[in-house]
Amino acid sequence: EPEVTQTPSHQVTQMGQEVILRCVPISNHLYFYWYRQILGQKVEFLVSFYNNEISEKSEIFDDQFSVERPDGSNFTLKIRSTKLEDSAMYFCASSLIDRAFFYDYGYTFGSGTRLTVV
Amino acid sequence: KQEVTQIPAALSVPEGENLVLNCSFTDSAIYNLQWFRQDPGKGLTSLLLIQSSQREQTSGRLNASLDKSSGRSTLYIAASQPGDSATYLCAVLFSNQGGKLIFGQGTELSVKP
Numbered sequence A: 001e002p003e004v005t006q007t008p009s010h011q012v013t014q015m016g017q018e019v020i021l022r023c024v025p026i027s028n029h030l031y032f033y034w035y036r037q038i039l040g041q042k043v044e045f046l047v048s049f050y051n052n053e054i055s056e057k058s059e060i061f062d063d064q065f066s067v068e069r070p071d072g073s074n075f076t077l078k079i080r081s082t083k084l085e086d087s088a089m090y091f092c093a094s095s096l097i098d099r100a101f102f103y104d105y106g107y108t109f110g111s112g113t114r115l116t117v118v
Numbered sequence B: 001k002q003e004v005t006q007i008p009a010a011l012s013v014p015e016g017e018n019l020v021l022n023c024s025f026t027d028s029a030i031y032n033l034q035w036f037r038q039d040p041g042k043g044l045t046s047l048l049l050i051q052s053s054q055r056e057q058t059s060g061r062l063n064a065s066l067d068k069s070s071g072r073s074t075l076y077i078a079a080s081q082p083g084d085s086a087t088y089l090c091a092v093l094f095s096n097q098g099g100k101l102i103f104g105q106g107t108e109l110s111v112k113p
Helices: none
Strands: A004-007 A010-013 A018-023 A029-038 A043-049 A052-056 A065-068 A075-079 A090-096 A105-107 A111-118 B005-008 B010-015 B019-025 B030-038 B044-051 B056-058 B062-068 B072-078 B086-094 B102-105 B107-112
Touching: A004 A090, A010 A018, A018 A029, A018 A111, A018 B107, A043 A065, A043 A075, A043 B102, A075 A090, A105 B030, A105 B044, A111 B062, B005 B086, B010 B019, B010 B044, B019 B030, B019 B086, B030 B062, B030 B072, B044 B062, B044 B072, B072 B086
Parallel strands: A010 A111, B010 B107
Antiparallel strands: A004 A018, A018 A075, A029 A043, A029 A090, A043 A052, A065 A075, A090 A105, A090 A111, B005 B019, B019 B072, B030 B044, B030 B086, B056 B062, B062 B072, B086 B102, B086 B107
8 A cells, every 4th residue: 555654753853953754645646735733732734735835724834844846756845943842743734626626535644743842 | 703612532432342433513504514434644535424414323333412402423333343443533514615625634443442
């Protein structure tokens, strides 16, 4: 079964440092997402990406965050200057949506990157 | 504001019991609803996807139903096993939210041997 792959699985960083979280979505999927889950809280949406641009972002996704698809396979989330409150599990997801027939095949999530800011 | 709520927050049952997890959502205009399983500290594993035109989906011992008009979905687990212990998350793709899934807070299930 195709998988979404995320690296690293754990990352510890000092406050104020930049981090890049990496994801390899499923190869024939066209939509890519980042979600995060702060310990004990709901999974919450950060950003969606389609056709090499952001299609939607949440209020959490401020100027400290950016996403990029640097090549045909990787999808990255960069946090420029990490804060303590950025500590969370970050999930990458991808989906295949047939917009002509309004059919969504559902999301596939990666196993997550646990980011700890100290 | 569109929200997804799951009840109960936690559930403990003896092995072999059939059980039902509940999910409710505030707007009937949805594309689909997806149930996920999350093991402690791990990622989200998709269990079942129900499109808005469907009433239920089945996979093995799992059966998910959808009633859009009442804003409810249930996940039925038959003959529960200790390996079913995990947190179960319901996520809704509302029609006016682009591709953004809205998650419930989850039901933490513990199946005792």
